[in-house]
Amino acid sequence: MIYNFDEIIDRKNTSCSKYDALDIYFGYEDLQPLWVADMDFKTPDVVNDVILERVKKGLYGYPIATQRTFDAVKNWMKKKHNWQIDNSWITFVNGVVPAYSAAIEAFSEEGDEVIVQTPVYFPLFKHIKSNNRVLVTNPLKENNGYYTMDLEDLKKKITPKTKIFVLCSPHNPVGRVWSKEELKELAQICLDNNILIISDEIHSDIVFKKFTPIATISDEIAMNTLTLNSPGKTFNTAGLKCGYAISKNSEIMNTFKTIIEKREVKSINIFGFTALEAAYELGDSWLDELLIYLKKNINFTKEFLEKNNSKINFLEPEATYLLWLSFKKITNDYNKVKQKLLEESKVALNEGSTFGREGKGYFRLNCALPQSELEKGLSKIVTFF
DSSP, rough: SOOOOTTOOOOSSSSHHHTTTHHHHSSSOOEEOSSSSSSSSOOOOOHHHHHHHHHHTOOOOOOOOOOHHHHHHHHHHHHHHHOOOOGGEEEEEEEEHHHHHHHHHHHHOTTOEEESSOOTTTHHHHHHHHOOOOEEEEEOEEETEEEOHHHHHHHHHOOTTEEEEEEEOTTTTTTTOOOHHHHHHHHHHHHHHEEEEEEEEETTTBBBBBOOOOGGOOHHHHTTTTEEOOOHHHHHGGGGGEEEESSSSSHHHHHHHHHHHHHHHOOOOHHHHHHHHHHHHOOOHHHHHHHHHHHHHHHHHHHHHHHTOOOOOOOOOSSSSSEEEEEETSOOOEEEEEEEEIIIIOEEEEEEGGGGGGTEEEEEEEOOOOOOOOHHHHHHHHHHH
């Protein structure tokens, strides 16, 4: 391999939430952080080099998206996902979560209902509630660790107040890559009930099987979808605050732009544009090797837990570097599991219940780190479980 994913980088005292906020979130500083969904791998040199060149100019005025920025997104989507899009379909925003919150305001009124599929990325709950909308859950069905959509339950949950369906695709934390057939059936339900689809596709490049952007299935679905994305997860650039929204429907896009301008979340970090362009233009080979390394780490984790006779198990994800560990064969006292992880194993994992009550009994582990460090973390866990 050309790229060194085994390099250990000390991230402590770098204003990094994953390492420097342990005491704030967990009450302990001496933990190995296997929680926040960013990687412990250095951002590729093709990105770092262009940022350094920009720094040498010594000027950091107000940036704009140029034609090169738009072309970078369009070419990436065409190359990776066979999705042909136009400039007018794209608007830039300083992150997927701010874009999602703005979309909730743009396409619903206070008191309207927004549906999410739990267990799911927890900021989705926060911004429904902070916008004074009603959170409605459509829990996924789980069978021996494999999750599917419960579309019959979805139909029952829809009311005249239901305005938005939030799709997490690929799904965080369960790691599903939804099939084209699943997405098509879901989208038809939304079309039949005049419900807008907001699709969070930020993990769409970190996949181990074919990924289908929901808006590519048909023109009718594309006209009813706002897709949110960013190079942040793919290239470890979340701190540069550069995301984008895509919609073929000009009415949807214009309404969305009105709200992001009102909220002042359209201003992108100057290095965000620089990083996006470089990553999407030159980052293919790095991403190819990253996926190989992540797959090795997933397999290593599976084998390690089995070799050590651990009762902790997980189904290998179809996407993401996030492992949805089940502790259900160990105990029903999940507060005790959490306490044991923190006080004895000394590792920080995301507690499953924060992703919705369906996550009770699970903990999310981030395996995007050098394998030697992953082995240390797993050793700490199995020693006490």
